[in-house]
Amino acid sequence: MRLSRSLAPVTVAVCLVLSLPYDALPHARVAARQATAAPEEPFGAECRTDVRGSRVVAYCHNPYADTDRVRLHIECDRWWDLDTDGTPADAGPAQTVRLTGRCWKEVRSAWVSHQKL
Structure with a gap:
């Protein structure tokens, strides 16, 4: 019990x-x-990347008020071809930035990284 x-x-x-x-x-x-926390302000440039042969061109347009530091990264297809990280460029409000890079031969992938200033 x-x-x-x-x-x-x-x-x-x-x-x-x-x-x-x-x-x-x-x-x-x-x-x-x-x-329910306050939503973050929108950020980040919209980037279009175009690969033609061994050359890469990216156009990044920033429609927001904060500056976006963008950088082009290229991964080459051949093992002996060096992958590249381009120099950063600041895309200010309502500004379009052109980023370019290349490989010796074919490009495996290309992307753009963003950094808030």
């Missing part, structure tokens, strides 16, 4: 916690607060 009397409050507490809705649990409230 004593064992069942000591387990009764624990059993009731466990049942109450398990019957709570998901939103009432503490970790759900933290996630909800993070989801």
Whole structure:
């Protein structure tokens, strides 16, 4: 008898916690607060990359108020051809920047990285 009397409050507490809705649990409230936080301001230039043979040209237009530092990265297809990381260029508000680079032979991939100033 004593064992069942000591387990009764624990059993009731466990049942109450398990019957709570998901939103009432503490970790759900933290996630909800993070989801309702103020949205970040839009950022990042829109870039178009064109690969023709061994040459790469990227045009990046920044429609936002913050300056975006963009950089062209090129990965060459041949093992002996050096991959390149171009010099960074600052794309100011409403400004278009042209980035160029090349490989000796074929280009495997090319992409543009962004950095907020």
